[in-house]
Amino acid sequence: MLNTETPSPRHPDLDSYPTGQLVQAFVDDQLDALRAVQAAAPALARAVEAALPRLQAGGRLIYVGAGTSGRLGLLDGVELTPTFSWPPERACALIAGGPGALMKAVEGAEDNASQGAADLQQLQPRAQDVVIGLAASGATPYVLGALQAARAAGCLTIGMANNPGAPVCTQAEIGVVLDSGPEIISGSTRLKAGTAQKIALNTFSSSLMVKLHKVHGNLMVDLQATNAKLRRRALALTQRASGAAPEAAELALAQAGGQVKLAILMLRRQLTAPAAKTLLERHAGHLRAALDAA
Incomplete structure (x- = not known):
């Protein structure tokens, strides 16, 4: 049996x-x-x-x-x-x-x-x-x-x-x-x-x-913020990973279309959304590699 x-x-x-x-x-x-x-x-x-x-x-x-x-x-x-x-x-x-x-x-x-x-x-x-x-x-x-x-x-x-x-x-x-x-x-x-x-x-x-680079450190940086709880989570993740103030993190998220990974890169590297997107795509969505890129 x-x-x-x-x-x-x-x-x-x-x-x-x-x-x-x-x-x-x-x-x-x-x-x-x-x-x-x-x-x-x-x-x-x-x-x-x-x-x-x-x-x-x-x-x-x-x-x-x-x-x-x-x-x-x-x-x-x-x-x-x-x-x-x-x-x-x-x-x-x-x-x-x-x-x-x-x-x-x-x-x-x-x-x-x-x-x-x-x-x-x-x-x-x-x-x-x-x-x-x-x-x-x-x-x-x-x-x-x-x-x-x-x-x-x-x-x-x-x-x-x-x-x-x-x-x-x-x-x-x-x-x-x-x-x-x-x-x-x-x-x-x-x-x-x-x-x-x-x-x-x-x-x-x-x-x-x-x-597949959908996590940065142990942070869920590729989530889809489809409700109020997840939008709060996206903001908190952006702040934590970037060190930005709430207002700056919220603005970056808005410019990034809600994409946490992109907002973090914008804030950390002082980039516009299009420039950050290009850099992230160049590194196959790997946020750590994009942040460390020369």
């Missing part, structure tokens, strides 16, 4: 616990998710290094999963745009059963390998693309079908699963095993298996965004 399906020996009387003990048991069990990702860190690093040149060449991140795994893939991709200004058309997510499966389970959809391949092919995959297959069991046919089609198209394939030796990992170019073990409620992989996938996806995509 798969580790993720094996009943946990830790809490055989879970249904008899008082509320405080019950909650503590669920919380403590999540620690296994963190340990699983810690053990997978070298594989995640390999995945980042392999994906980076593909994305630098204009490739897309394509997430493929079923159920919880599919929803987690979509979540990771969607959040890249407001956080890092990643183009939304370069973060695609496929879920078994289609968009309707986001809100309601579609029975049997995950068992259809040919549909996984067809859905992937509909995106017209190319060699620059990075396809991430997600499955707690590691044997979901829909995901395996998509991975097979991705490999045939020359994409980089990365498999993330919660069982050692899982086909999703062995059939991908890079396998990331997140061995989180049995669930506290047997087979409910929306629990720590899902948590492990969420941590791993956060780590993978955020590391890529740092490598």
